[in-house]
Amino acid sequence: MSGTEIRPFRIDVPQAELDDVADRLARTRWTDEIPGSGSTYGVPVGQVRAWADHWQHRFDWRALEARLNAYPQFTTEIDGQQIHFLHVRAPQPSGTALILTHGWPGSVVEYLDVISPLTAAGYDLVIPSLPGFGFSGPTTEAGWDVHRTARAWVELMHRLGYERYGAVGNDGGSMISPEVGRLDPEHVVGVHVTQLFSFPSGDPAELADLTADEQAAIEHLQWFWENLGAFNVMLSQSPQTVAHALADSPAGLLGWNGQLLVGLDDDFVVANAAVYWFTRTTGSSVRFYREMAHSTTHPSGPTTVPTALAGSTNDFLSIRRFVDRDHANVVRWNVYDTPGHYAAHQAPDVLAGDVVEFFAGL
Numbered sequence: 001m002s003g004t005e006i007r008p009f010r011i012d013v014p015q016a017e018l019d020d021v022a023d024r025l026a027r028t029r030w031t032d033e034i035p036g037s038g039s040t041y042g043v044p045v046g047q048v049r050a051w052a053d054h055w056q057h058r059f060d061w062r063a064l065e066a067r068l069n070a071y072p073q074f075t076t077e078i079d080g081q082q083i084h085f086l087h088v089r090a091p092q093p094s095g096t097a098l099i100l101t102h103g104w105p106g107s108v109v110e111y112l113d114v115i116s117p118l119t120a121a122g123y124d125l126v127i128p129s130l131p132g133f134g135f136s137g138p139t140t141e142a143g144w145d146v147h148r149t150a151r152a153w154v155e156l157m158h159r160l161g162y163e164r165y166g167a168v169g170n171d172g173g174s175m176i177s178p179e180v181g182r183l184d185p186e187h188v189v190g191v192h193v194t195q196l197f198s199f200p201s202g203d204p205a206e207l208a209d210l211t212a213d214e215q216a217a218i219e220h221l222q223w224f225w226e227n228l229g230a231f232n233v234m235l236s237q238s239p240q241t242v243a244h245a246l247a248d249s250p251a252g253l254l255g256w257n258g259q260l261l262v263g264l265d266d267d268f269v270v271a272n273a274a275v276y277w278f279t280r281t282t283g284s285s286v287r288f289y290r291e292m293a294h295s296t297t298h299p300s301g302p303t304t305v306p307t308a309l310a311g312s313t314n315d316f317l318s319i320r321r322f323v324d325r326d327h328a329n330v331v332r333w334n335v336y337d338t339p340g341h342y343a344a345h346q347a348p349d350v351l352a353g354d355v356v357e358f359f360a361g362l
Helices: 017-026 043-056 061-069 108-118 146-159 172-183 212-228 230-237 239-248 250-258 266-279 282-293 319-326 346-360
Strands: 007-011 073-078 081-088 097-101 124-128 165-169 188-193 305-310 330-334
Touching: 017 043, 017 266, 043 230, 043 250, 043 266, 061 108, 073 146, 073 330, 081 108, 081 146, 081 330, 097 108, 097 146, 097 172, 097 266, 108 124, 108 188, 108 266, 108 346, 146 172, 165 172, 188 346, 212 230, 230 282, 239 250, 239 282, 239 319, 250 266, 266 282, 305 346, 330 346
Parallel strands: 097 124, 097 165, 165 188, 188 305, 305 330
Antiparallel strands: 007 073, 073 081, 081 124
Protein backbone atom coordinates (compact mmCIF):
# COMPACT_ATOMS: atom_id res chain seq x y z
CA MET A 1 0.00 0.00 0.00
CA SER A 2 1.42 3.34 -1.02
CA GLY A 3 1.90 6.01 1.66
CA THR A 4 0.16 8.49 -0.65
CA GLU A 5 -2.79 6.24 -1.53
CA ILE A 6 -6.24 7.85 -1.51
CA ARG A 7 -8.86 5.40 -0.29
CA PRO A 8 -12.65 5.66 -0.65
CA PHE A 9 -14.42 6.09 2.68
CA ARG A 10 -17.99 5.55 3.83
CA ILE A 11 -19.54 6.22 7.23
CA ASP A 12 -21.30 3.26 8.82
CA VAL A 13 -21.62 3.53 12.61
CA PRO A 14 -22.64 0.16 14.08
CA GLN A 15 -26.15 0.03 15.54
CA ALA A 16 -24.64 -1.05 18.85
CA GLU A 17 -22.94 2.38 19.07
CA LEU A 18 -26.27 4.16 18.55
CA ASP A 19 -27.92 1.96 21.17
CA ASP A 20 -25.11 2.63 23.61
CA VAL A 21 -25.31 6.42 23.34
CA ALA A 22 -29.10 6.30 23.75
CA ASP A 23 -28.66 4.25 26.92
CA ARG A 24 -26.01 6.62 28.28
CA LEU A 25 -28.23 9.63 27.61
CA ALA A 26 -31.16 7.95 29.37
CA ARG A 27 -29.00 7.24 32.43
CA THR A 28 -27.40 10.69 32.70
CA ARG A 29 -26.75 11.71 36.30
CA TRP A 30 -27.51 15.41 36.14
CA THR A 31 -25.66 18.00 38.16
CA ASP A 32 -27.38 20.48 40.45
CA GLU A 33 -27.49 24.23 39.89
CA ILE A 34 -28.56 27.32 41.81
CA PRO A 35 -32.23 28.04 41.03
CA GLY A 36 -32.67 31.01 38.74
CA SER A 37 -28.92 31.34 38.04
CA GLY A 38 -29.37 31.04 34.27
CA SER A 39 -26.01 30.99 32.49
CA THR A 40 -24.14 32.83 35.27
CA TYR A 41 -22.14 29.73 36.11
CA GLY A 42 -21.94 28.31 32.60
CA VAL A 43 -24.25 26.33 30.31
CA PRO A 44 -27.49 25.74 32.28
CA VAL A 45 -28.75 22.26 33.10
CA GLY A 46 -31.97 22.96 31.22
CA GLN A 47 -30.07 23.68 28.02
CA VAL A 48 -28.04 20.47 28.19
CA ARG A 49 -31.17 18.50 29.08
CA ALA A 50 -32.85 19.87 25.96
CA TRP A 51 -29.91 18.87 23.76
CA ALA A 52 -29.73 15.42 25.37
CA ASP A 53 -33.46 14.91 24.91
CA HIS A 54 -33.15 15.93 21.26
CA TRP A 55 -30.28 13.47 20.73
CA GLN A 56 -32.13 10.65 22.44
CA HIS A 57 -35.60 11.12 20.92
CA ARG A 58 -35.48 13.19 17.71
CA PHE A 59 -31.99 13.38 16.23
CA ASP A 60 -31.58 11.01 13.27
CA TRP A 61 -27.97 9.93 12.94
CA ARG A 62 -28.76 7.67 10.00
CA ALA A 63 -30.15 10.64 8.08
CA LEU A 64 -26.97 12.63 8.71
CA GLU A 65 -24.89 9.59 7.80
CA ALA A 66 -26.80 9.28 4.51
CA ARG A 67 -26.37 12.98 3.78
CA LEU A 68 -22.61 12.76 4.27
CA ASN A 69 -22.37 9.49 2.34
CA ALA A 70 -24.15 11.13 -0.60
CA TYR A 71 -20.86 12.92 -1.28
CA PRO A 72 -17.60 11.21 -2.28
CA GLN A 73 -15.41 10.76 0.80
CA PHE A 74 -11.84 9.56 1.10
CA THR A 75 -8.98 9.07 3.52
CA THR A 76 -5.27 9.39 2.96
CA GLU A 77 -2.21 9.43 5.19
CA ILE A 78 -0.23 12.66 5.43
CA ASP A 79 2.71 13.12 7.80
CA GLY A 80 1.77 9.96 9.67
CA GLN A 81 -1.85 11.01 10.25
CA GLN A 82 -5.04 9.76 8.65
CA ILE A 83 -6.90 12.59 6.95
CA HIS A 84 -10.56 12.25 6.02
CA PHE A 85 -12.11 14.55 3.44
CA LEU A 86 -15.11 15.10 1.22
CA HIS A 87 -14.16 15.70 -2.42
CA VAL A 88 -17.07 17.10 -4.41
CA ARG A 89 -16.42 18.04 -8.02
CA ALA A 90 -18.28 20.79 -9.83
CA PRO A 91 -20.41 19.76 -12.83
CA GLN A 92 -18.61 22.42 -14.89
CA PRO A 93 -15.31 23.22 -13.17
CA SER A 94 -14.10 26.82 -13.18
CA GLY A 95 -10.46 25.81 -12.91
CA THR A 96 -10.23 26.71 -9.23
CA ALA A 97 -10.76 24.34 -6.32
CA LEU A 98 -11.49 25.36 -2.73
CA ILE A 99 -10.37 23.68 0.49
CA LEU A 100 -12.83 24.45 3.30
CA THR A 101 -11.60 24.15 6.90
CA HIS A 102 -13.69 23.99 10.07
CA GLY A 103 -12.62 24.49 13.69
CA TRP A 104 -13.63 23.34 17.19
CA PRO A 105 -16.32 22.38 18.18
CA GLY A 106 -17.37 22.15 14.54
CA SER A 107 -16.83 19.47 11.91
CA VAL A 108 -17.34 18.90 8.19
CA VAL A 109 -21.08 19.09 8.97
CA GLU A 110 -20.59 22.85 9.19
CA TYR A 111 -20.12 23.14 5.40
CA LEU A 112 -22.86 20.86 4.10
CA ASP A 113 -25.22 23.72 3.26
CA VAL A 114 -22.71 25.51 1.00
CA ILE A 115 -21.71 22.50 -1.10
CA SER A 116 -24.51 22.94 -3.63
CA PRO A 117 -24.11 26.69 -4.30
CA LEU A 118 -20.32 26.51 -4.50
CA THR A 119 -20.18 23.51 -6.82
CA ALA A 120 -22.94 25.05 -8.96
CA ALA A 121 -20.68 28.09 -9.31
CA GLY A 122 -17.93 25.86 -10.70
CA TYR A 123 -15.73 25.13 -7.70
CA ASP A 124 -14.44 21.68 -6.82
CA LEU A 125 -14.59 21.36 -3.03
CA VAL A 126 -12.24 19.58 -0.65
CA ILE A 127 -13.63 19.54 2.90
CA PRO A 128 -11.27 17.77 5.32
CA SER A 129 -11.74 16.79 8.93
CA LEU A 130 -8.97 18.37 10.99
CA PRO A 131 -6.29 15.97 12.27
CA GLY A 132 -7.66 14.55 15.50
CA PHE A 133 -11.23 15.53 14.64
CA GLY A 134 -14.13 13.44 13.42
CA PHE A 135 -13.49 10.90 10.72
CA SER A 136 -9.79 11.72 10.53
CA GLY A 137 -9.59 9.86 13.83
CA PRO A 138 -7.47 10.66 16.89
CA THR A 139 -4.00 12.09 16.46
CA THR A 140 -1.28 9.68 17.58
CA GLU A 141 1.56 12.11 18.22
CA ALA A 142 2.08 15.66 19.43
CA GLY A 143 2.59 18.70 17.24
CA TRP A 144 -0.56 18.96 15.13
CA ASP A 145 -0.86 22.73 15.38
CA VAL A 146 -2.08 25.33 12.87
CA HIS A 147 1.12 25.27 10.81
CA ARG A 148 1.48 21.50 10.59
CA THR A 149 -2.16 21.23 9.55
CA ALA A 150 -1.64 23.88 6.87
CA ARG A 151 1.34 21.89 5.52
CA ALA A 152 -0.87 18.80 5.38
CA TRP A 153 -3.53 20.73 3.44
CA VAL A 154 -0.94 21.87 0.90
CA GLU A 155 0.14 18.27 0.44
CA LEU A 156 -3.48 17.13 0.14
CA MET A 157 -4.27 19.64 -2.60
CA HIS A 158 -1.09 18.75 -4.48
CA ARG A 159 -1.88 15.05 -4.10
CA LEU A 160 -5.30 15.67 -5.62
CA GLY A 161 -3.64 17.40 -8.58
CA TYR A 162 -4.82 20.98 -8.07
CA GLU A 163 -2.54 23.66 -9.51
CA ARG A 164 -4.90 26.53 -8.64
CA TYR A 165 -6.93 26.61 -5.46
CA GLY A 166 -8.30 28.81 -2.72
CA ALA A 167 -8.37 28.31 1.05
CA VAL A 168 -11.63 29.00 2.90
CA GLY A 169 -12.03 28.81 6.67
CA ASN A 170 -14.03 29.49 9.81
CA ASP A 171 -12.93 29.51 13.45
CA GLY A 172 -9.75 27.38 13.59
CA GLY A 173 -10.01 27.22 9.82
CA SER A 174 -9.64 31.00 9.76
CA MET A 175 -6.20 30.49 11.32
CA ILE A 176 -5.19 27.57 9.13
CA SER A 177 -6.31 28.97 5.77
CA PRO A 178 -4.00 32.04 5.77
CA GLU A 179 -1.10 29.72 6.60
CA VAL A 180 -1.99 27.55 3.59
CA GLY A 181 -1.61 30.69 1.48
CA ARG A 182 1.69 31.52 3.16
CA LEU A 183 3.08 28.06 2.49
CA ASP A 184 1.88 27.69 -1.10
CA PRO A 185 1.57 31.15 -2.70
CA GLU A 186 2.42 29.78 -6.14
CA HIS A 187 -0.82 27.78 -6.17
CA VAL A 188 -3.15 29.47 -3.68
CA VAL A 189 -4.99 32.21 -5.55
CA GLY A 190 -6.79 33.58 -2.49
CA VAL A 191 -7.78 33.09 1.13
CA HIS A 192 -11.35 33.66 2.33
CA VAL A 193 -12.17 33.58 6.04
CA THR A 194 -14.95 34.59 8.42
CA GLN A 195 -12.56 35.90 11.08
CA LEU A 196 -9.09 37.43 10.94
CA PHE A 197 -7.57 36.79 14.35
CA SER A 198 -5.16 39.72 14.68
CA PHE A 199 -4.79 41.16 18.18
CA PRO A 200 -2.87 44.03 19.82
CA SER A 201 0.81 43.18 20.21
CA GLY A 202 1.12 44.83 23.62
CA ASP A 203 2.66 48.03 22.29
CA PRO A 204 0.65 50.88 23.91
CA ALA A 205 1.14 52.96 20.77
CA GLU A 206 -1.17 50.57 18.90
CA LEU A 207 -4.06 51.59 21.14
CA ALA A 208 -3.42 55.33 21.16
CA ASP A 209 -5.90 56.45 18.53
CA LEU A 210 -8.55 53.73 18.29
CA THR A 211 -11.79 54.67 16.61
CA ALA A 212 -15.07 54.16 18.47
CA ASP A 213 -15.75 50.98 16.46
CA GLU A 214 -12.27 49.64 17.15
CA GLN A 215 -12.65 50.36 20.86
CA ALA A 216 -15.97 48.55 20.88
CA ALA A 217 -14.35 45.53 19.20
CA ILE A 218 -11.59 45.50 21.83
CA GLU A 219 -14.16 45.69 24.61
CA HIS A 220 -16.16 42.82 23.09
CA LEU A 221 -13.02 40.71 22.91
CA GLN A 222 -12.23 41.54 26.53
CA TRP A 223 -15.78 40.59 27.55
CA PHE A 224 -15.53 37.29 25.72
CA TRP A 225 -12.21 36.45 27.36
CA GLU A 226 -13.42 37.34 30.86
CA ASN A 227 -16.79 35.59 30.57
CA LEU A 228 -16.42 32.75 28.04
CA GLY A 229 -12.68 32.23 27.70
CA ALA A 230 -12.23 29.60 30.40
CA PHE A 231 -12.44 26.76 27.87
CA ASN A 232 -9.44 28.22 26.01
CA VAL A 233 -7.31 28.39 29.14
CA MET A 234 -8.28 24.88 30.18
CA LEU A 235 -7.67 23.32 26.78
CA SER A 236 -4.41 25.22 26.28
CA GLN A 237 -3.08 23.88 29.56
CA SER A 238 -4.66 20.52 30.43
CA PRO A 239 -6.90 19.14 27.67
CA GLN A 240 -6.45 15.56 28.87
CA THR A 241 -8.02 16.42 32.21
CA VAL A 242 -11.39 17.26 30.72
CA ALA A 243 -11.07 14.60 27.99
CA HIS A 244 -11.81 11.81 30.48
CA ALA A 245 -15.30 13.20 31.10
CA LEU A 246 -15.96 14.03 27.44
CA ALA A 247 -15.08 10.53 26.26
CA ASP A 248 -17.40 8.87 28.81
CA SER A 249 -20.51 11.06 28.88
CA PRO A 250 -22.49 12.27 25.86
CA ALA A 251 -24.30 14.77 28.12
CA GLY A 252 -20.93 16.03 29.33
CA LEU A 253 -19.79 16.37 25.73
CA LEU A 254 -22.92 18.37 24.91
CA GLY A 255 -22.31 20.69 27.84
CA TRP A 256 -18.64 21.28 27.07
CA ASN A 257 -18.79 21.57 23.29
CA GLY A 258 -22.17 23.26 23.43
CA GLN A 259 -20.90 26.27 25.36
CA LEU A 260 -19.88 27.74 21.99
CA LEU A 261 -23.01 26.53 20.18
CA VAL A 262 -25.72 28.06 22.36
CA GLY A 263 -28.40 29.64 20.21
CA LEU A 264 -27.97 27.34 17.22
CA ASP A 265 -30.59 24.77 16.22
CA ASP A 266 -30.59 21.57 18.25
CA ASP A 267 -29.95 19.35 15.24
CA PHE A 268 -26.72 21.19 14.38
CA VAL A 269 -25.47 21.11 17.98
CA VAL A 270 -26.16 17.41 18.36
CA ALA A 271 -24.86 16.51 14.89
CA ASN A 272 -21.45 17.98 15.60
CA ALA A 273 -21.27 16.39 19.05
CA ALA A 274 -22.30 13.04 17.60
CA VAL A 275 -19.49 13.17 15.03
CA TYR A 276 -16.97 13.58 17.86
CA TRP A 277 -18.66 10.89 19.96
CA PHE A 278 -18.89 8.15 17.35
CA THR A 279 -15.33 8.77 16.07
CA ARG A 280 -13.89 8.85 19.61
CA THR A 281 -12.16 12.16 18.94
CA THR A 282 -13.52 14.11 21.89
CA GLY A 283 -10.09 14.03 23.54
CA SER A 284 -7.82 14.44 20.54
CA SER A 285 -9.82 17.39 19.21
CA VAL A 286 -9.33 19.47 22.34
CA ARG A 287 -5.58 18.83 22.23
CA PHE A 288 -5.52 21.22 19.28
CA TYR A 289 -5.65 24.15 21.71
CA ARG A 290 -2.57 23.00 23.60
CA GLU A 291 -0.75 22.37 20.35
CA MET A 292 -1.48 25.97 19.32
CA ALA A 293 -0.46 27.37 22.71
CA HIS A 294 2.86 25.48 22.69
CA SER A 295 3.65 25.72 18.99
CA THR A 296 7.28 26.41 18.17
CA THR A 297 6.51 27.53 14.61
CA HIS A 298 6.16 31.30 14.40
CA PRO A 299 6.26 32.58 10.80
CA SER A 300 7.68 36.05 10.40
CA GLY A 301 6.18 38.77 8.23
CA PRO A 302 2.65 39.20 6.89
CA THR A 303 0.88 36.90 4.48
CA THR A 304 0.84 38.13 0.87
CA VAL A 305 -1.87 36.09 -0.90
CA PRO A 306 -5.07 38.05 -1.68
CA THR A 307 -7.28 37.76 1.39
CA ALA A 308 -11.00 38.34 2.00
CA LEU A 309 -13.01 38.68 5.19
CA ALA A 310 -16.72 37.89 5.38
CA GLY A 311 -17.43 38.62 9.04
CA SER A 312 -20.60 38.95 11.09
CA THR A 313 -21.80 41.73 13.35
CA ASN A 314 -22.76 38.96 15.80
CA ASP A 315 -19.32 37.36 15.99
CA PHE A 316 -15.76 38.23 16.89
CA LEU A 317 -15.06 41.58 15.23
CA SER A 318 -11.78 41.77 13.35
CA ILE A 319 -9.87 45.06 13.67
CA ARG A 320 -8.47 46.28 10.38
CA ARG A 321 -5.32 48.04 11.67
CA PHE A 322 -4.10 44.85 13.36
CA VAL A 323 -5.17 42.70 10.41
CA ASP A 324 -3.16 44.85 7.99
CA ARG A 325 -0.11 44.35 10.19
CA ASP A 326 -0.41 40.54 9.79
CA HIS A 327 -1.85 40.30 6.26
CA ALA A 328 -0.40 42.55 3.58
CA ASN A 329 -2.95 41.89 0.84
CA VAL A 330 -6.47 42.18 2.26
CA VAL A 331 -8.53 43.04 -0.83
CA ARG A 332 -12.09 42.45 0.41
CA TRP A 333 -13.65 43.32 3.77
CA ASN A 334 -17.35 42.67 4.38
CA VAL A 335 -19.16 42.45 7.70
CA TYR A 336 -22.72 41.18 7.40
CA ASP A 337 -25.63 41.38 9.80
CA THR A 338 -25.88 37.59 9.93
CA PRO A 339 -26.72 35.46 12.99
CA GLY A 340 -23.26 34.58 14.23
CA HIS A 341 -20.10 32.49 14.18
CA TYR A 342 -21.14 29.60 11.92
CA ALA A 343 -21.91 31.44 8.70
CA ALA A 344 -21.78 28.37 6.46
CA HIS A 345 -24.66 26.90 8.47
CA GLN A 346 -26.46 30.02 9.71
CA ALA A 347 -26.23 32.09 6.53
CA PRO A 348 -25.09 29.74 3.74
CA ASP A 349 -26.36 31.90 0.88
CA VAL A 350 -24.54 34.97 2.21
CA LEU A 351 -21.29 33.12 2.75
CA ALA A 352 -21.40 31.24 -0.55
CA GLY A 353 -22.19 34.45 -2.40
CA ASP A 354 -19.25 36.26 -0.84
CA VAL A 355 -16.90 33.37 -1.60
CA VAL A 356 -18.01 33.21 -5.23
CA GLU A 357 -17.67 36.97 -5.75
CA PHE A 358 -14.20 37.00 -4.21
CA PHE A 359 -12.70 34.14 -6.17
CA ALA A 360 -14.45 35.12 -9.42
CA GLY A 361 -12.67 38.47 -9.20
CA LEU A 362 -9.18 37.05 -8.80
